[in-house]
Amino acid sequence: DGGITQSPKYLFRKEGQNVTLSCEQNLNHDAMYWYRQDPGQGLRLIYYSQIVNDFQKGDIAEGYSVSREKKESFPLTVTSAQKNPTAFYLCASTPITGPGDYGYTFGSGTRLTVV
Amino acid sequence: AQSVAQPEDQVNVAEGNPLTVKCTYSVSGNPYLFWYVQYPNRGLQFLLKYITGDNLVKGSYGFEAEFNKSQTSFHLKKPSALVSDSALYFCAVRALNSGNTPLVFGKGTRLSVIA
Numbered sequence: 001d002g003g004i005t006q007s008p009k010y011l012f013r014k015e016g017q018n019v020t021l022s023c024e025q026n027l028n029h030d031a032m033y034w035y036r037q038d039p040g041q042g043l044r045l046i047y048y049s050q051i052v053n054d055f056q057k058g059d060i061a062e063g064y065s066v067s068r069e070k071k072e073s074f075p076l077t078v079t080s081a082q083k084n085p086t087a088f089y090l091c092a093s094t095p096i097t098g099p100g101d102y103g104y105t106f107g108s109g110t111r112l113t114v115v
Numbered sequence: 116a117q118s119v120a121q122p123e124d125q126v127n128v129a130e131g132n133p134l135t136v137k138c139t140y141s142v143s144g145n146p147y148l149f150w151y152v153q154y155p156n157r158g159l160q161f162l163l164k165y166i167t168g169d170n171l172v173k174g175s176y177g178f179e180a181e182f183n184k185s186q187t188s189f190h191l192k193k194p195s196a197l198v199s200d201s202a203l204y205f206c207a208v209r210a211l212n213s214g215n216t217p218l219v220f221g222k223g224t225r226l227s228v229i230a
Binding site: 031033045048058104105 | 156157160161164205215
């Protein structure tokens with residue numbers, strides 16, 4: 001079945017540690033996105049990529065980094081510079097088939113907790 | 116800039132009664148509008164979208180939404196609520212002819228259907 005796989009489901013980070021969240025899709029989608037979800041704040045965009053080897057910062061990119069070396073993969077690294085990383089992280093993808101006539105497919109999320 | 120407002124953090128409704136979850140938006144020009152649903156510790160699932168055409172859009176699980184351009188609203192509705200409809204609902208928007216800019220999401224409305 002086609003879809004987006006996020007791993008791990010739960011992740012614990014120690015202070016000062018970098019961690020990487022995996023996002024893989026087999027939908028042949030062009031664009032991929034990372035959102036952060038905090039209670040009462042909805043979804044906030046971290047980074048997005050519309051093509052391999054290219055990505056753009058979203059609204060809250062500070063303390064995060066990404067890469068897009070393959071079409072199907074868009075990993076997110078939470079660096080030690082991110083002072084409040086505890087949150088639910090969602091990856092999404094979409095085909096770019098026209099000016100907006102598409103919806104996103106979401107992964108099941110990764111819950112990151114600082115310990 | 117694009118924005119979405121979901122004025123209610125929580126909506127409570129009795130099973131069998133009609134439900135409405137409100138959404139207003141702000142974009143330059145015509146909008147593309149979406150509703151997503153999220154169950155606990157899961158990713159978002161697509162419910163319905165408005166691109167062009169009829170102002171009343173029908174989607175999954177018996178949900179529908181009415182686009183009102185003059186009021187810049189896109190309220191989600193269902194004639195008869197089920198306990199299983201209890202979840203977190205997100206409205207999202209992007210502007211027509213804005214290229215492939217990412218969707219902007221509201222903060223979410225938690226729907227509780229009481230048996």
